[in-house]
Amino acid sequence: MQFLSMNTSGFPILSVLIFLPLAGAAILPLLGSKKQARIWTLLITLVNGALSLPLFYDFSLHSAQYQFAEHHSWIASFNINYTLGVDGISLLLVLMTTLIMPLCVLGSWKYIQSRVKEFMICLLVMETSMLGVFMALDLVLFYIFWEAMLIPMFLLIAVWGGPRKTYASIKFFLYTLAGSVFLLVAIVALYVHEGTFSIPALMGQQYAANFQLLIFLAFFLAFAIKVPMFPFHTWLPAAHVEAPTAGSVILASVLLKMGTYGFMRFCLPITPDATVTLMPALQWLSIAGILYGGFTALAQQDMKKLIAYSSVGHMGFVTLGIFALDQRGLEGAVLQMVNHGITTGALFLCVGMLYERNHSRELSAAAGLGRFMPIYVTYLTVFSLSSLAFPGTNSFVGEFMILAGAFFNNKIVAACAIPGAVLAAAYMLRMLQRVVWGGTNNPDQSKLWDLGWRETVTLAPLLIFVFWIGLAPEPFLRVMRPSLTHLLVQTGYHAPQTQALAEFFAR
């Protein structure tokens, strides 16, 4: 277990982070009122967030190893272990998850009025499984968290969702699960091949070209649906639109990242040659996603749909950065994963707050808010600018690095991504223009009230991160750098196999 380093006092911090929300969820049914349930959940998520902070400070910056590792035997007859650890790639995603969760609780404080306890249980179980996905270093453990996450998300959409919740929830579940079952087959195949489920042990092994290709395709299907990459995205708008605010935020901020995280954690190091061979196709798919997402977002009247489609475009940038297989591109991709989580999460919270007030998400119904909701509009403007990658905001840094990496790799591909950035400006500014100033026949918005202190506090941390990452990204980039360098070394390691695979396709 040389890849696991222990830089703690032996305190199982990762396990605590994973299972504290679950323990909190177990206590929830015993609580009396709705208010108690809300406060308890907020407390648990805040404590979890506070507990996760030491990860950032104790993280050793000069190591590509998995840190804070825990290793216990679990199902010995199948050589399945309970192995946890974080490296530079997962650390930021873990922190983002623990940051987002309390905001989700705050964001649904008033929005959710029925079955509050059940809702909060779903949120906490969700947090457990999401953190588990980012920390698991055993494929079976990973898969269990990966799939277990679907249950609370399905319930969040199916029970507290909008009018077409049934359709949206079942579509979401079926799509993501259909991809995942092939992931399971790939996991089984890797186990039969190598006799282990340990992710670090499976990395950097030499696999035959054909075997790699099949494994890659199985992985790809699962992760591409989750991202979602074009053309696997059709579940996303429905799920986003119908989900309650907290559900949308979790979907956009964390769930979509799991697809790109999977690409980085599994596809690149375990099937490097297949990745390199299919790189051009994957880049063009990313471009298709960027352009498709941009154009469809431009045509939307529903704010939630607009942001959902913009996610398709933004995630296209992330996959473009990953499959550029370049240090800058990868760094940009990881950073953009976090950025998208912050920005889009914030935008969904904003839409949710507006929906609580005038029960509509239509752009026309929201027209002309600027006069009556100055705080809200300020927030919305900043997050929109961040979403369109305005210089000084977090997304600018991420997108810039991704494009730089892509240009280094393939100038034509990178040039094709540029219109995506322009499109983002177009649809975001269009939204801002409509909402803040409105059209000629404004509805009367004087009945709307501005953000209260709870809502202001909900959005404030995200605002801070927008500018922190936008102006001083180095602390975040520093964390991921050694891991990404190591990842690239692993990926580029098997040049002969890559050649063999390329020849195989040329025949």
Added chain:
Amino acid sequence: MNIHFFLPELALLAGCLLAFCMTIGKAGKKAMRGAVFCAALAYTLAAVLALPFKGSLFYDAYRVDLFSQMVKCVMGAGFCLMLLFGGEIKGIEGDVKAEYYFFLLTALLGLTLLVSSVELITLFIALELSSYSLYLLVPMRSAPDGQTWHVEAAVKYLFFGVASSGIMLFGISWIFGLTGTTYLSTILPVLHTVSSQPVGVMALVMLLCGMFFKLAVFPFHFWTPDVYQGASNETTAFISALPKVAAVAVMARFCALAAPDSIALPTLLTVLSVCSMFYGNLTALVQKDVKRMLGFSGIAHAGYILLGMVTLKAWGFATALYYGIGYLFMMLTAFLVLYTVAPNGGNVSVKNLNGLSRRSPLLAFIMTVSMFALAGIPPFAGFMGKFMLLTSAYNSGYVLLVIIAAINTAIGIYYYLQVVRAVYAEDDTSSAGAPLTTEAGTRVAGICLVGITLALGIMPETVVSMAYKAMQAAW
């Protein structure tokens, strides 16, 4: 003869006798239920205590080992939990309630004898004892006037059962002709040498037919949906769970008779597995009646279990047994809810479950767990079972079969999700009734079942390694 080897069966026999006497005396329903529960509890405890025993009884026709005792424990636990379902059996004609308990016990006795029999005639008789008890249980349902579903189901069940038994008996006669014995232990070495020949394979396949019937493997599945729908909820709970795990166990014993390098048998099992999975899942998609849907899904699950059988290895059999055990508890979990929700013991359609979470959050939760478990979503038993089955099949080189099983898992999710959706649906308030009050026994049974389903999924190590040891001990 070591009488303590036979203690679980004796407990059950005593229970049967007691129940029989009580049917004559027309004892009170409460007393009857209490007596049956005590017998079942004694049976389960005796089976647990008998886990380490190993030996033969009745001139080597009956064998007690870890394998048989383990299955007995599981069936006993399942039966006890089933008795806790509700205050009183609801779907049975008033004047045969006492007899109903009696036949439940004889069915369990038949299954118990089945897993311990290592002699073909004994095994056949045990099988028939359990089958005939079940044939009798089905028409005991109290149906609304004019409805004859239950009678039709019983007739169907009887005909298919008798035909399968006939084929099985035919297979036994072939085996006897080939080997000159009906003792499994002496058949084994002889059959290994002939099991690659067509006659050996045919004999083995015909022998398996009885188990295919019990397990509802395609093409022996025709009775399943009708019997599930036609029988009362408590009967279906029994039929869908307990005989299945016994069938898996006996099937493992039979498949082990084939030579490990045999080709014909795995090929046949593969075909049956694929047909079962596709047929079961695709037909289940369109069902409205939950019991009928579970019947079709049971056919698909039989297909999954065959994944472990095709390997013809102890490890594959062990995972199949693990899946069978998990399946028993998952089905009972689902039936607990159906049983409690059913209006006056009638059938439950997916629509009837609408808004269950408002009427009883606990039952809604239990139903959700059972559906996700059956669908094979982690962290429940269904996932671990499928995962292990896939692994053992892949390990033996059945890659395509594994992929087909994976696709089928995805298909299956759809109809399980429909149930979960209905449970939490609020859009249809027409069928939502008054809050459901559940008895303490129901709550205890439900929480136990959910706990077992979860524990089997999170900590499969104990059961699966025990099953593996048991499979090795079986020979």
